[in-house]
Amino acid sequence: MVSFSFRRILTPLIHVLLWGVFGLTLLLFQPFAGRVVLPPQFWVKQALVFAMWVAAFYFTARVSVPRLLFRGHAGWFVVVVLGTAVAVTLLTQALESWLNLQALMDQALHQGQGPRRPGGFGGPGGPGGGPRRRFDAMSMLMTLLVLGISTSITAVQKWQHDARQRQELEQQKVSSELSFLKAQINPHFFFNTLNNIYALTLLDGDAARVALHTLSRMMRYVLYDTTAGTTPLSKEIAFLQDYVTLMRLRLTDKVEVTLELPEPVQEVPVAPMVLLPFVENAFKHGVSATEASHIRIAVRQPTSEVLELEVRNSRFATPVASLEESNGIGLVNTRRRLDLLYAGRYTLLVTDPSAPDPEFRVHLTLSVAPFA
Structure with missing residues (x-):
């Protein structure tokens, strides 16, 4: 004014x-x-x-x-x-x-x-x-x-x-579209998580209580810490850790899950929940109830201005939905979010679904700027 x-x-x-x-x-x-x-x-x-x-x-x-x-x-x-x-x-x-x-x-x-x-x-x-x-x-x-x-x-x-x-209209369009995409991602994730916790209550009440506590911490992050356009990387990583912890509760001993995080974390602003859909995709399509499987997640910071996410998970004889074909709303919209938020500042490499590879890999590189 x-x-x-x-x-x-x-x-x-x-x-x-x-x-x-x-x-x-x-x-x-x-x-x-x-x-x-x-x-x-x-x-x-x-x-x-x-x-x-x-x-x-x-x-x-x-x-x-x-x-x-x-x-x-x-x-x-x-x-x-x-x-x-x-x-x-x-x-x-x-x-x-x-x-x-x-x-x-x-x-x-x-x-x-x-x-x-x-x-x-x-x-x-x-x-x-x-x-x-x-x-x-x-x-x-x-x-x-x-x-x-x-x-x-x-x-x-x-x-x-x-x-x-034109610039103001474009910014309004981008903001509206991002809000719409984020609104789609959040319900999609929580619906799946609540279904998992419901199944867990029938097997282990203590584990279900731990899962509910973890979920409440994640909901607090989504409701209060993601209202701005960016969030500190440390909070995003903590959210990712809670998600992996929550998913581990429902896995059998046949699934090997590893999570590699940068130590120490160099604080940079990132888009809220931009990493989750790739990890969620691995848990949805890289786990088998009868065969040995693995999920390997690595978050790296080669420099203070580069953030990398690498997710690798098992592939099975049955067709596995690719990043583009997944029926998860969040996965489909994540690429669109990247186009809007990191246009010209990201690379996303995804394993070709038709390639005879026993492992499905996603490698995301973001160009980020440290906090002023």
């Missing part, structure tokens, strides 16, 4: 400053001001011409450009601009005639013994002696220059405004 109010004040101040510099240049820097005493009518005329240029500038910026040029009426815009320039030029010449400025300037030049140019003292700053020109071309060019500057500034401001709007 403060920056917006400051911008609203700053823009008029810049306009006043620029017009003040331009006005001083027009009124004070005159070719004969140091050699002759210019009549008061000359300064009146200069002030009124300056006022007309200001009016023409803002008429073009506020009316002609928005209502004609920006709406595709380029032909009418050119006509209006030329008409504005002609009107200002004719009003300038009428003002000179009404003030009898030509005779007054000739008298001032004669008294000051200033040089007399053929054709008199002409141009946008004042009338000339001698025969009066039918049309002041220099005044016309100066007016067209003012209108050209007005058009250019307005067009640039419109382009900047449109660019800001």
Whole structure:
């Protein structure tokens, strides 16, 4: 709010400053001001011409450009601009005639013994002696220059405004999509976990109580620690540890689970629950009730700006759903989350489902930045 109010004040101040510099240049820097005493009518005329240029500038910026040029009426815009320039030029010449400025300037030049140019003292700053020109071309060019500057500034401001709007809309779209994807991932995970705990209550009540305590800690993380766009890596790793602990409670001795974590953890911000779907995929498709199987999870930090996740799990003779084909909502959306959050800053390598490999591997590399 403060920056917006400051911008609203700053823009008029810049306009006043620029017009003040331009006005001083027009009124004070005159070719004969140091050699002759210019009549008061000359300064009146200069002030009124300056006022007309200001009016023409803002008429073009506020009316002609928005209502004609920006709406595709380029032909009418050119006509209006030329008409504005002609009107200002004719009003300038009428003002000179009404003030009898030509005779007054000739008298001032004669008294000051200033040089007399053929054709008199002409141009946008004042009338000339001698025969009066039918049309002041220099005044016309100066007016067209003012209108050209007005058009250019307005067009640039419109382009900047449109660019800001597109950026804001894109950010809103990304935020909405991320919220939607996250809302899909969380229920998907908790539904599966509750089903596991329900099955565990029938076998081991103590283990079920431990599982419920672990689940409550995980729910606290999801409800309160993931509301921002990022979370510290240490909390994300703790959440991952709780998940693995919870899953181990329902596994048999035929399943080997290893979890490798960085020691110590270099604190960096990461997207909440961005690692979980890959681990969840391993527990869903890498465990067999009758055959020996394994799940190996490794979180590494080669440098403070690189985070790696490697997940390997057993593959069996029966078809195993790939990362893309999994019916888990979270797995399908994780790649989309990565595209939104880490565009151009991640690599994801997944084992080809058709390859004759006894192990399914996922290797994720994220480019992250340390906390400031």
